[in-house]
Amino acid sequence: MTLTLEDTLKWLHGFDATVTAQKAYLSELDTPIGDGDHGNNLARGAAAIEDALGKQEPADLTAALKTIAMALVSKVGGASGALYGTAFLEMAKASRETQEVADLLAAGLAGLQKRGGATTGEKTMIDVWAPVVAAAKAGNLTTQVIDDAVQATKPMKATKGRASYVGDNSIGHLDPGSVSSGYLFSEMLKAGVTA
Amino acid sequence: MSLGIIIVSHVDKIAAGVQTLISQVAADVSVTIAGGTDDGGVGTSVEKIQQAISDNKADEILAFYDLGSAKMNLELAQDFSDKPVHLYDVALVEGAYTAAALLQAGVDRTAVEAQLADLKIK
Numbered sequence: 080m081t082l083t084l085e086d087t088l089k090w091l092h093g094f095d096a097t098v099t100a101q102k103a104y105l106s107e108l109d110t111p112i113g114d115g116d117h118g119n120n121l122a123r124g125a126a127a128i129e130d131a132l133g134k135q136e137p138a139d140l141t142a143a144l145k146t147i148a149m150a151l152v153s154k155v156g157g158a159s160g161a162l163y164g165t166a167f168l169e170m171a172k173a174s175r176e177t178q179e180v181a182d183l184l185a186a187g188l189a190g191l192q193k194r195g196g197a198t199t200g201e202k203t204m205i206d207v208w209a210p211v212v213a214a215a216k217a218g219n220l221t222t223q224v225i226d227d228a229v230q231a232t233k234p235m236k237a238t239k240g241r242a243s244y245v246g247d248n249s250i251g252h253l254d255p256g257s258v259s260s261g262y263l264f265s266e267m268l269k270a271g272v273t274a
Numbered sequence: 275m276s277l278g279i280i281i282v283s284h285v286d287k288i289a290a291g292v293q294t295l296i297s298q299v300a301a302d303v304s305v306t307i308a309g310g311t312d313d314g315g316v317g318t319s320v321e322k323i324q325q326a327i328s329d330n331k332a333d334e335i336l337a338f339y340d341l342g343s344a345k346m347n348l349e350l351a352q353d354f355s356d357k358p359v360h361l362y363d364v365a366l367v368e369g370a371y372t373a374a375a376l377l378q379a380g381v382d383r384t385a386v387e388a389q390l391a392d393l394k395i396k
Contacts, residue, residue, distance in 0.1 A: 087317070113359075114316070116316075116317070121319070146344050152320050152347075153312075153320055153321055154321070155317075156312065156315065156317030156318060156319055157310035157317045157318070157343050158342060158343030158346055159343075160347075161319075161343060161346035161349075161350055162346065164350065165346075165350065190323055193350065194346050194350075195342075195346065240342065241341070241342065241343070
């Protein structure tokens, strides 16, 4: 299906509410293997998105995705801001050519890979984005696909990102960026966007 | 083309400290910094990095940073910048110091990069 402006706003409002509600949990996940600020950073990003969207109703899908990207880039202040911001920026660029959900998410994934230099199996948000994009392309994205991808990061050893500094000690912990990416895609499905 | 240096760190005092250190050997090199988040916390800010790039008196920038997410925000600022910005994956203190000393001595970017190659850590 195609992504509309209306669905995008509904999707991001849902994501912002979830991230804000799960702020403490996300930071808790980030404490043993990172710098313990993922929840706080994303909650700041969520507030910035709400603020930016509230100030001026975006004219179209591209404008909305770009507004979301810039709010994340300028207000989050960590890797997650640069990464989520880049993903939405790439989706905004791609949305000038296509509004297909799978194509937009694929553009977002390509942006993440370019910005972070990570690939699958390194215990990063790519481990959720890649299977989600694959499922979306095949037309069978479900909450099960999302949850399985998030859970699969638990036994992985981090070789990219801040968690890579703790090496083997990262094994057995869920990757915080994967958990928040899981929220992003679950909220997309909840907003009625199917892929 | 003049060459300047920017220092990007998760902590404002680290950025300021590196600036103090390298300015000792590079009185004539423009060194600007972006440390911490917009509200003074630990992290990096694209806006602060953009400001450091535009405040720098040089028209071409050599950028040094501390951890991975600083690099990502630097790359974002690089995408938005009109000035050429070159990033180096080297030890922050040693790399910035080496570049500063060489720029003060008037060497070109290629020569600086040849020296930096040995300090690559990531």
